[in-house]
Amino acid sequence: METAEIARRFLTFFENNGHTVVPSASLIAEDPTLLLVNAGMVPFKPYFLGQRTPPYDRATSAQKCVRTIDIDEVGKTSRHASFFQMLGNFSFGDYFKEQAIPFAWELLTRPVGEGGFGFDAEKLWVTVFHDDDEAETLWRERVGVPAERIQRRGMADNFWSMGVPGPCGPCSEIYYDRGPEYGRDGGPIADENRYLEVWNLVFMQFERGPGSGKDDFPILGELPSKNIDTGMGLERMAALLQGVDNIYETDTLGRILDRAATLTGVKYGDHERSDVSLRVIADHVRTATMLVSDGVKPGNEKRGYVLRRILRRSIRNLRLLSGDDVFFMHDLTDTAIQAMGGLYPELASSADMIHNVIDAEEKNFADTLRSGTTLFNRAAQRTKAGGGTVLSGDDAFRLHDTYGFPIDLTLEMAAEQGLSVDENTFRDLMNRQRETGKRDARLKKLGNADISTYARLLETSGATAFLGYTDQESEARVLGLVVNGEPVTVARAGDDVELVLDRTPFYAESGGQLADKGTITADGRGIMQVDDVQKPLAGLFVHRGTVRSGEIVVDDQVHAAIDGDRRASVSRSHSATHLIHSALRNALGPSAGQAGSENQPGRLRFDFTANRALGDAELAEVEEEVNTVLAGDIQVRDFETTLDEALAMGALAMFGEKYGDRVRVVEMSDYSRELCGGTHVGATGQLGIVKLLGESSVGSGVRRVEAAVGIDAFRRLSKESLLVGQLSEQLKTPREQLPERIDAMVSRLRAAEKEIERLRAAQVLQAAAGLAAGARECGTALLVTHRATEGVEADDLRKLALDVRGRLGEDRPVVVAVTGVPKDRPVVVIAVNKAGQAAGLKAGELVGHAARVLGGGGGGKPDVAQGGGTDAAAVDAALRAVEERVAEAR
Structure with a gap:
């Protein structure tokens, strides 16, 4: 049975039993405490914690998961994997053990021809928590599992919690007996290689307190409503149903x-x-x-x-x-x-x-x-x-x-x-x-408040109504205040505060668009300066800023007003990103998908997927296309529709973004049509000018263009025009001839630099004969040490050392050590001939001695090595260190 078919059967079974099929959530977890979704229940965690009201009483899913804790073990065994898929069925206060247990047994043992998995009931074993008489009785009397195939285990094996205070409860696990060739008899408590766990049923019925480990915490009491959370590893089931030994042999x-x-x-x-x-x-x-x-x-x-x-x-x-x-x-x-x-x-x-x-x-x-x-x-x-x-x-x-x-x-x-x-x-x-x-x-985004603080605000006060598409100011009521991560009823002058309103014209940062700024005023009481707006949870707008005067109190009626000029400038940038996106797709093809953006006043950056850089000519064509479109003054229209209808009409969705059933589409005639929740201009002509500032790489397969928009673009062009005029006047050259003139000047400059380098190298090498003639006995070797004059480059020192070494031949050990101080950084180069290496003198080791004296390090091959440091006054001492080391060699 193929893996996809196993998942389909699981979901169909529970859908036929009244469960809502919930598509897999993105691997990018909404929970800010998690990098990635690592368990099937993660998307449902807010429902189990009581932070949100579930939209269904029972659900089922096949959830993508990634666990990073075992990455180092992947490959060493045939069990570990970083990506896996978890099948699960969930009840939120609806049914409990009396239905969850029969559901699991029925699906596992139902014949394949009738939509089940066809497991032999005689090969299935069950474990229950040692105190869970109710579960044991249901397995034995309701399902018919013999008592000898039901085993009781302690908290370490059959009790589940999230690792923090909150819901917890006993588990019941179902195991499949793979046969005596996989291990010894005696059930799961004897051998979990032979008896392989296929399904874990968690009965969330208690609330736990703080503690560590799997069993070191108090049970505070029963939950007001009992929940079900089950997990079946899809890869493990595939291995069993496909008759292979491990997950790496599955389809x-x-x-x-x-x-x-x-x-x-x-x-x-x-x-x-x-x-x-x-x-x-x-x-x-x-x-x-x-x-x-x-x-x-x-x-x-x-x-x-x-x-x-x-x-x-x-x-x-x-x-x-x-x-x-x-x-x-x-x-x-x-x-x-x-x-x-x-x-x-x-x-x-x-x-x-x-x-x-x-x-x-x-x-x-x-x-x-x-x-x-x-x-x-x-x-x-x-x-x-x-x-x-x-x-x-x-x-x-x-x-x-x-x-x-x-x-x-x-x-x-x-x-x-x-x-x-x-x-x-x-x-x-x-x-x-x-x-x-x-x-x-630490100072950005989610601030100091724990996510549960926001969740309680959302649960008690409901979602914030966003009015910003049509209004720049509105009356509103203060629903909540947070200072230093804790809910408060009043915030006073000087307090950095996070404030939640029942309605707001403020746009919260999302989709690449920066948040609005502005003021919130409580008449006769106080004024808050809003510097940022975030949505830590869907639907909850948190206004962050400082109380400038007076005080703000929960339940205050306030007047919220954004900075309209700033909003207009940001909206122009956001509309420009849509135009740039379309122009890039026209230039590079549909693979040029959006990979991120930031829209700020008068300026934007747009990231897109591409496996190569854009040339200057391509960038110029993209820029011209964008400005041609905006000059046409196309109307910008937005409307809501279903996700399927939006995609059917060709609307582009940002990859990796989460969308609901209803989406907002922003379109500019047939030129651009995207799913977008941001604010935009009324017509493209309001953008004025778009000037691309450059293109670069920001990661594997991702490029970035930056642009100025509107008056900022005009200022940029004006500044560039002034600069070109100054160059034209200074070089006495017409503007249109500047590229050729500058290219000729650069060519002459490079030629002059090469000639200077050649003359300097020749001057350095002139000293080679004299240095070779002055070689002196040092231990068993001939030694040459030399301190070069100022201005000598490291490359010149290397050439000099090799030249001197070559002049001294191979009849006996030779060590050449030269130093200099190019660019105020001392450098030492050492060359040793083959006879010297055979005598135990290694250039890399000798450089290490010298470089340490210079306050640095270095290394290289036995025949030639280079090092350096920071103490230019120690070059003579470095040469003495080399001499001492050569003298010791025997």
Whole structure:
């Protein structure tokens, strides 16, 4: 039975039993405490916590999940996976154990021909919480499971909570006996490899208090309404129903694994090491495909880092297997899209975008891997040569900071060479680098309030009515106030406050559009300056700012007014992004999808998926097309319709964005039609001018254009015109001839620089003969030390050292050490001939001695090495250190 069919049967069964089928939520969790959805119940968590009223009494879903805690274990076993799918049925105060238990048994044992899974009832075992007599009785008397196949277990195994105070309750788990070839007899308590868990039924009936661990917390009492939360792992069920030993042999993961084996020429099952790599590749390619499809882009923080980490692990394992600098990710991503398409048909329509992102990351990492691996190998060799077993935190940080190596990759590569990594030092260095960013992040977006504070406001006060499409000011009532993360009834002058109104003209930041600013005034009582507006929960507008005078009290009638000029400027920028989006798609094709934007007063940035940069000519064409359209003064129209109707009429949706059944469409004739909740101009002519400021890369497969709009664009053009006029006057050249004139000047300048460099190098090398003649005995070697004059470049020092070494031949050991201070930074270069190396004199080691005296470091090959430092006054001392070390050699 194929994986897609298993999911279809599960959902159909529960739909026929009165459950609402809820589509899988995006992997990007709404819960700000989670990076990614990691369990099937996560989208329903607000209902279980009482933060929101569920729109249905019972539901069923097949939920996409990603767990990052086990990423390091993926591949090492055939059980661990980073992406998985959880089938579940849920009741919110509707039914409880007396229905949940028979539902599960019926679906598992119903014949395949009648829509069930066809499990042999004799092979199913059940566990219950040790105090849950009710569940045990239902299994035995209502369902008919023999008492000897029902086992009781403690809190660690059969009691569930979210890990925080709130709903909790006993579990009942269903296990399938795979037979004596998989382990010993005795039920799940004896062997969970033979007896494989297929379904976990959670009976949420209690409230727990604070505590740690799985069983160290008090039970405070029963919940007012009892809930059901069940979970069935789709991959595990597929393994059982397809008659294979593990999830990597199923129809989805197995398909990707087999393709990876074919591409790399490796047979699965031949060697444990290659099997581990193939499992890593299969799991990570599928996970990456699903993450990108939900709008995650590779990066160095949060979700982006998770994606980058798994992509780079899969790419590196591909290269370990193939031994070549090859690109296989496009082919494997295509296989993953086909394998998962039965459950997620949207993957096919998004294939171009998914490929663009993953292909670009593979290309970028190929460059990183080449250069970074060289640096890693040097660091590893240096560590081993010194008798160490721990790679320094400085080396790990340099790999990350310079070459983009994730620490996890450094740890893996170190382990392969029998080394560990000084992670504490690495983390310290990373923390210092991120300190400024973290401070900024703490001050932004969700503020200090816990999400439950907002949830209670939404539950008690209801959603905020947004009036901003038509009104710039309105009367409203204060529903709630939050100061320092805590609800209050009054906020006084000087307080930084978060305020919720029953209605508002203020636009909350979303869809790339910055929030409105303005004032909220309580007549005769106080004034609040609004600096930001956010929606921490859907429908809840939180106005953030400072009480400037008087006080604001809950239930006050207030007057809310936005800064109209600022709104108009932001709206022009937002409308311009729609025009730019359409022009880019016309230039690059439909794969140029929106990947983010920011619309601020008079200026915008627009991110889009593309696997190449736009040339200057293409950018000019996009800019001309946009300005031609806006000059036509097309009317901008917005309207609401259903999501299906909007998509049918060709409206573009931002990938990864969540949409409800009703959506707002913003259209500019047939030129642009998008789903959008932002504010816009009434006609394109109101934009005035759009000036593209440039195009750049912001990540794997993602490009960015920036633009000025309206008066800001005019000012930019005026400034550029003034600058061109000044250049024209200064160079005594007509404007239209400036490019040729400047190009000629630059060419002459480069030629002059090359000639100066040639003369300087020749001058340096003139000293080579005299230095070789002045070589002196030092221990068993001939030694030359020289301090170059000011202005000598590091390259010149290297050429000089090699020239002098060559003049002294190979009859006996030779060491040449030259120093200089180019650009106020001391440099030392050491060259050793073959006889010197045979005598134990290594250039890299000698440079290390000299560079430490200079307050720095360095290294290189045994024949030539270079180092540097910060103490220019110590160059003579550095040469003496080399002389002392050569004298000691025997």
